Amino acid sequence: MPDELSREELLEMYCQMVLIRRLEEKAAELYTAGLIGGFLHLYIGEEAIAVGACKALRPDDHLLTAYRDHGWAIARGLDPKRVMAELLGKATGVSGGKGGSMHLASAEHNYWGGHAIVGGHLPLATGIGLAIRYKEEDKAVLCVFGEGSTNIGYFHESLNLAAVWKLPVVFLVENNQYGMGTEVSRASARSDIFEKGCSYDVASAPVDGQDVLAVHRAMREALEYARQHGPYLMEAKTYRYSGHSMGDPERYRSKAEIERWRAHDPIERLASVLISHALADQAALEKIHQDVEQEMEGIVRFAQESPEPDDAALYEHVYVNPIPER
Amino acid sequence: MAYITMREAISQALREEMYRDERVFIMGEEVGVWGGTYAVTRGFLDEFGEKRVRDTPIAEGVIVGAAIGAAIAGLRPVAELMTINFAFLAMDQIVNHAAKLHYMFNGQIRCPLVIRTVGGGGRQLAATHSQSPDVVFAHFPGLKVVAPGTPADAKGLLKSAIRDEDPVFFIEHATLYQLRGEVPDDEEYLVPIGVSDVKREGKDVTIVSYSKMLQTSLQAAEQLSKEGIEAEVIDLRTLRPLDMLPVVQSVQKTNRLVVVEEGWRSYGVGAEIAARVMERAFDYLDAPVRRVAQLEVPLPYNRRLEQMALPQVEDVVRAVYDVLYRK
Ligand SMILES: Cc1ncc(C[n+]2csc(CCOP(=O)(O)OP(=O)(O)O)c2C)c(N)n1
Numbered sequence: 001m002p003d004e005l006s007r008e009e010l011l012e013m014y015c016q017m018v019l020i021r022r023l024e025e026k027a028a029e030l031y032t033a034g035l036i037g038g039f040l041h042l043y044i045g046e047e048a049i050a051v052g053a054c055k056a057l058r059p060d061d062h063l064l065t066a067y068r069d070h071g072w073a074i075a076r077g078l079d080p081k082r083v084m085a086e087l088l089g090k091a092t093g094v095s096g097g098k099g100g101s102m103h104l105a106s107a108e109h110n111y112w113g114g115h116a117i118v119g120g121h122l123p124l125a126t127g128i129g130l131a132i133r134y135k136e137e138d139k140a141v142l143c144v145f146g147e148g149s150t151n152i153g154y155f156h157e158s159l160n161l162a163a164v165w166k167l168p169v170v171f172l173v174e175n176n177q178y179g180m181g182t183e184v185s186r187a188s189a190r191s192d193i194f195e196k197g198c199s200y201d202v203a204s205a206p207v208d209g210q211d212v213l214a215v216h217r218a219m220r221e222a223l224e225y226a227r228q229h230g231p232y233l234m235e236a237k238t239y240r241y242s243g244h245s246m247g248d249p250e251r252y253r254s255k256a257e258i259e260r261w262r263a264h265d266p267i268e269r270l271a272s273v274l275i276s277h278a279l280a281d282q283a284a285l286e287k288i289h290q291d292v293e294q295e296m297e298g299i300v301r302f303a304q305e306s307p308e309p310d311d312a313a314l315y316e317h318v319y320v321n322p323i324p325e326r
Numbered sequence: 327m328a329y330i331t332m333r334e335a336i337s338q339a340l341r342e343e344m345y346r347d348e349r350v351f352i353m354g355e356e357v358g359v360w361g362g363t364y365a366v367t368r369g370f371l372d373e374f375g376e377k378r379v380r381d382t383p384i385a386e387g388v389i390v391g392a393a394i395g396a397a398i399a400g401l402r403p404v405a406e407l408m409t410i411n412f413a414f415l416a417m418d419q420i421v422n423h424a425a426k427l428h429y430m431f432n433g434q435i436r437c438p439l440v441i442r443t444v445g446g447g448g449r450q451l452a453a454t455h456s457q458s459p460d461v462v463f464a465h466f467p468g469l470k471v472v473a474p475g476t477p478a479d480a481k482g483l484l485k486s487a488i489r490d491e492d493p494v495f496f497i498e499h500a501t502l503y504q505l506r507g508e509v510p511d512d513e514e515y516l517v518p519i520g521v522s523d524v525k526r527e528g529k530d531v532t533i534v535s536y537s538k539m540l541q542t543s544l545q546a547a548e549q550l551s552k553e554g555i556e557a558e559v560i561d562l563r564t565l566r567p568l569d570m571l572p573v574v575q576s577v578q579k580t581n582r583l584v585v586v587e588e589g590w591r592s593y594g595v596g597a598e599i600a601a602r603v604m605e606r607a608f609d610y611l612d613a614p615v616r617r618v619a620q621l622e623v624p625l626p627y628n629r630r631l632e633q634m635a636l637p638q639v640e641d642v643v644r645a646v647y648d649v650l651y652r653k
Pocket of ligand 1: 146
């Protein structure tokens with residue numbers, strides 16, 4: 001059996017990756033139809049990272065991500081219906097319609113967002129790591145961000161402090177080669193991002209981000225390392241098939257380049273593993289796609305039929321303890 | 327009651343809260359071995375140990391950000407920023423994170439943290455180390471901004487801030503640490519956030535102020551009293567949320583208002599108070615509201631020039647004469 005995962009687990013991971021991709025494609029449609037506002041950053045092409053990494057997380061571990069977060073939310077176990085409802089700004093959305101696509105969260109899943117200030121959540125993850133050590137808990141934090149976020153001060157401040165205090169944080173870089181339209185080598189003095197760990201004596205390694213099993217294996221070890229010793233920097237090499245966000249004119253890359261990456265598609269790669277190990281046949285996989293298709297209908301229906309937040313929501317949660325101004 | 331300095335009062339508040347609640351801890355530059363740049367946490371490292379008194383690197387972004395993270399995960403951090411001028415390096419964490427997370431995630435995230443910092447000019451530290459940008463922080467819904475002007479308020483407000491469920495930006499004034507006053511020993515002595523306080527009663531004119539300028543205003547009131555002018559002095563204590571009720575009531579009685587702040591006049595506390603008084607008590611005003619504030623220059627090093635730019639007792643007295651139409 002590949003990677004000590006059962007057949008059921010592997011099929012479940014396959015199913016999640018397909019669901020994430022379909023949800024993204026559907027979101028793009030709804031965005032174009034004007035039902036989703038603001039920014040929309042799709043995760044298509046990068047699904048293996050969220051699914052592989054979340055499989056390695058324990059329920060009581062913590063997760064923080066950047067704004068390219070739909071896949072992460074689903075992989076972490078949030079209800080896809082409520083994820084889609086959030087994209088549509090509905091009251092039933094995971095953030096009550098007040099966060100939108102970039103700000104998904106679920107306290108119940110220890111998923112503390114969805115953050116859209118580049119690099120801004122790395123210090124938060126560091127602080128959650130501090131709380132774990134403070135309370136002497138056996139937990140870890142997974143903090144996810146793009147390679148473009150490794151040139152900002154927060155990355156360096158956070159890795160340094162996490163290393164000084166030996167905090168149980170795995171910093172996971174999704175190196176999808178571009179920060180918006182800027183290719184990694186045009187913005188970062190080192191293109192192999194994992195090498196940056198050595199500045200702070202932080203253990204680090206690259207992983208093939210298009211291989212869900214490799215990500216899972218590496219993440220399991222990284223989390224264990226973090227719990228025992230301290231911070232870990234992992235770089236998942238990956239690629240986003242879609243633009244940075246909806247409406248990206250994509251002047252910075254060629255169609256041929258996208259096709260080269262598509263040849264290593266993470267979903268197809270898992271499919272061939274499943275087939276070559278005789279864990280599923282074409283028909284079984286086909287069935288998964290059909291089931292996801294049906295589930296998607298329910299997801300979209302739920303989101304569309306859900307109510308808008310009521311007017312009172314506007315003033316809710318500005319403070320935990322609001323003090324009336326007299 | 328004990329007659330102690332503002333420094334001792336703040337220190338006492340921190341110590342009491344750390345004994346009361348295991349989750350409370352301090353982090354910041356030089357808070358431990360050094361004992362705090364302003365000696366507020368002297369002795370704390372020995373008393374509480376490294377786990378709860380944490381020296382950090384000079385990295386304001388991650389100091390505030392990690393404090394937010396720790397708060398999200400259930401602790402009660404008191405993060406110290408050496409001075410308010412350095413808070414600008416943590417501005418993103420303060421305004422884009424601490425002030426927003428509870429709202430943006432629909433109440434799922436809480437940030438019960440206190441950011442203690444030190445503001446104010448008058449010590450010849452020149453332009454980058456002398457600012458009073460309190461209103462900048464008060465601009466953001468989601469934050470509570472507190473700036474005490476007496477030792478007792480400093481203790482009671484800091485204790486309330488630590489117990490509060492929301493992020494509180496707590497501004498101490500660098501030149502007030504030696505100020506002495508009566509402070510209750512009571513470990514449950516709490517001053518509510520968001521309540522202005524009448525520090526001196528009077529019938530002729532209302533002076534609204536806070537922090538260091540409260541002391542300046544009280545001195546001006548003493549001087550005016552000798553001339554038969556009785557000023558009512560109101561201490562805002564909290565800039566957000568702003569408690570206007572005592573101000574409005576006072577203006578209804580005195581019909582004249584002077585606002586005194588150490589920061590720059592433009593877009594300042596005086597502007598805000600004047601606008602709100604106009605909205606709520608326009609008909610009671612017998613003279614235009616006067617603002618006393620810092621002149622619109624970065625503060626210079628030279629002592630004489632620096633003092634020229636900062637509001638002085640005489641400036642307050644003159645503003646009071648103005649609203650009374652006296653020469
Ligand atoms: C501090 C900050 N600066 C700029 C932006 C605008 N911005 C949003 S995403 C982005 C690119 C980030 O690239 P990367 O971290 O590699 O993540 P990716 O989008 O590739 O997943 C930029 C510049 C921002 N949100 N925050």
